[in-house]
Amino acid sequence: MKNWLRQHRRSLALTLARLARTPLASLLNIGVVGIALALPLAFYVLLANLQGLAQDKAPTPQVSVFLALDVQASDTREIENRLKKHAAVAKYRFVPRDQALADLKAKSGLSDVIASLGRNPLPDGFVIDARENAADALERLRDEFKAWPKVEHVQLDSAWARRLDATLQLGRLVVLVFGTLLAFTLVAVTFNTIRLQILTQRAEIEVAKLIGATNPFIRRPFLYYGAVLGLAGGITAWIIVWAGLWLLNDRLGSLTQLYGASFALRHLSLPDAASLCLFAAALGWFGAWLSASRNLAEFDPE
Amino acid sequence: MISFSQVSKRYAGGFDALKSVVLEIQPGEMVFITGHSGAGKSTLLKLMCAIERPTSGSVVVNGQNVGTLRASAIPFVRRNFGLMFQDSKLLYDRNVYQNVMLPLDIIGYDAADAAKRVRAALDKVGMLGKEKALPVTLSGGEQQRLAIARAIVHRPSILLADEPTANLDAAYAVELGELLRSFNQVGVTVVIATHDEQLAARLQPRRIALSQGRISA
Numbered sequence: 258m259k260n261w262l263r264q265h266r267r268s269l270a271l272t273l274a275r276l277a278r279t280p281l282a283s284l285l286n287i288g289v290v291g292i293a294l295a296l297p298l299a300f301y302v303l304l305a306n307l308q309g310l311a312q313d314k315a316p317t318p319q320v321s322v323f324l325a326l327d328v329q330a331s332d333t334r335e336i337e338n339r340l341k342k343h344a345a346v347a348k349y350r351f352v353p354r355d356q357a358l359a360d361l362k363a364k365s366g367l368s369d370v371i372a373s374l375g376r377n378p379l380p381d382g383f384v385i386d387a388r389e390n391a392a393d394a395l396e397r398l399r400d401e402f403k404a405w406p407k408v409e410h411v412q413l414d415s416a417w418a419r420r421l422d423a424t425l426q427l428g429r430l431v432v433l434v435f436g437t438l439l440a441f442t443l444v445a446v447t448f449n450t451i452r453l454q455i456l457t458q459r460a461e462i463e464v465a466k467l468i469g470a471t472n473p474f475i476r477r478p479f480l481y482y483g484a485v486l487g488l489a490g491g492i493t494a495w496i497i498v499w500a501g502l503w504l505l506n507d508r509l510g511s512l513t514q515l516y517g518a519s520f521a522l523r524h525l526s527l528p529d530a531a532s533l534c535l536f537a538a539a540l541g542w543f544g545a546w547l548s549a550s551r552n553l554a555e556f557d558p559e
Numbered sequence: 560m561i562s563f564s565q566v567s568k569r570y571a572g573g574f575d576a577l578k579s580v581v582l583e584i585q586p587g588e589m590v591f592i593t594g595h596s597g598a599g600k601s602t603l604l605k606l607m608c609a610i611e612r613p614t615s616g617s618v619v620v621n622g623q624n625v626g627t628l629r630a631s632a633i634p635f636v637r638r639n640f641g642l643m644f645q646d647s648k649l650l651y652d653r654n655v656y657q658n659v660m661l662p663l664d665i666i667g668y669d670a671a672d673a674a675k676r677v678r679a680a681l682d683k684v685g686m687l688g689k690e691k692a693l694p695v696t697l698s699g700g701e702q703q704r705l706a707i708a709r710a711i712v713h714r715p716s717i718l719l720a721d722e723p724t725a726n727l728d729a730a731y732a733v734e735l736g737e738l739l740r741s742f743n744q745v746g747v748t749v750v751i752a753t754h755d756e757q758l759a760a761r762l763q764p765r766r767i768a769l770s771q772g773r774i775s776a
Contacts (some may be wrong), residue, residue, distance in 0.1 A: 263670075
């Protein structure tokens with residue numbers, strides 16, 4: 258165990274020494290990885306901000322339940338009872354048909370037309386706020402209310418929620434596609450870097466194998482190199498996006514102030530940043546593993 | 560300790576380097592493999608330490624058939640050997656001390672113990688004062704002594720040397736012969752592929768002569 262730890266410490270030290278020995282090449286490599294990761298990351302952060310904004314500022318969608326015209330007072334009470342007990346209903350409001358008509362008169366400016374009607378064409382109704390505002394949750398509620406007795410029509414103003422959902426989903430897809438492509442870039446960059454290292458260290462690897470070095474022993478420093486490259490690239494990406502947001506917020510601050518509002522883009526959360534770095538390190542490790550496995554095999558006797 | 564039974568080796572392209580070789584080497588022996596260039600000396604050594612696998616027959620070292628071992632087991636076989644190559648295969652970007660440290664690093668020795676062993680090995684070959692020197696600054700004889708130090712630092716039970724005196728002048732060759740003799744005297748099995756007759760005359764080893772891939776005497 259102690260021996261194993263020492264070998265790993267030694268590999269890590271060797272890796273850092275290799276990085277330090279060619280500082281320019283290392284920095285450029287880290288830069289490539291960092292920029293490749295920064296693009297999808299920036300998009301992701303903007304998307305997260307958009308989503309947060311939508312949740313903060315948008316009005317909550319409501320469900321309107323219209324009752325049949327021949328409804329009795331007891332039916333209305335029954336429905337009210339059901340709404341009171343329903344777990345998914347946050348709050349509801351009863352709108353009697355007379356009040357609805359009065360509202361319509363006041364708001365629409367159609368009082369003449371309405372006055373010419375012989376009778377009130379509007380039904381009694383309930384306006385309901387749901388606890389959950391996801392589009393499919395609201396649709397489930399609509400279908401449930403529709404089946405209740407004396408309910409004539411249920412209207413859901415979820416169109417905006419659907420549109421937002423679709424837009425965000427499109428955004429997520431773009432992030433995913435970008436992310437996948439650039440993750441591939443990261444793997445390719447480490448693969449090639451490690452291949453070059455193996456070529457320049459041919460003599461050393463050959464001698465080490467002749468003397469009795471196992472493949473894991475030879476591979477280990479390369480794997481560490483890949484992981485460190487990925488990690489450093491991840492941190493670089495984070496810094497790039499952080500700096501970009503900081504610049505943007507600076508401008509945005511003075512702009513929104515002119516409108517008498519205050520608004521700032523949120524930075525990447527710490528857990529998100531940590532998982533980004535871990536993910537990048539894992540990808541670097543994978544690229545190095547792929548490269549080392551392919552390029553070290555030729556040293557074995559056939 | 561090392562036994563070959565009906566060992567043949569054919570390289571890709573159809574060249575038969577060894578044909579039905581049978582031989583037995585006992586622990587503590589000193590053996591010279593002699594013969595012209597291309598007689599199969601190097602191939603014989605490479606088969607012993609699993610750098611090459613035999614085309615047919617079996618090569619047994621310390622009771623293990625090294626010709627059929629899995630690739631992952633080969634490194635552990637190699638650690639029984641100290642190897643000296645025709646070209647010394649030193650690492651030219653590392654100093655003398657680091658070159659000798661390499662086998663101990665690979666096996667995973669404790670640092671303090673390893674440092675002691677490296678000094679002991681360098682002392683043995685008379686290179687203790689040159690720990691920090693880079694191999695390019697050493698003479699041919701010194702490089703070969705460094706190669707010996709690296710070969711014996713992990714105290715292998717078998718020392719294999721391929722033409723160790725090939726690039727040395729006479730005085731260095733004598734010195735190297737004495738070193739090899741001293742290891743043999745403390746119980747190390749020494750197998751040397753060479754056509755250096757003077758060396759053979761001085762050390763009086765058992766001789767195995769190869770000719771066109773067969774044992775001729």
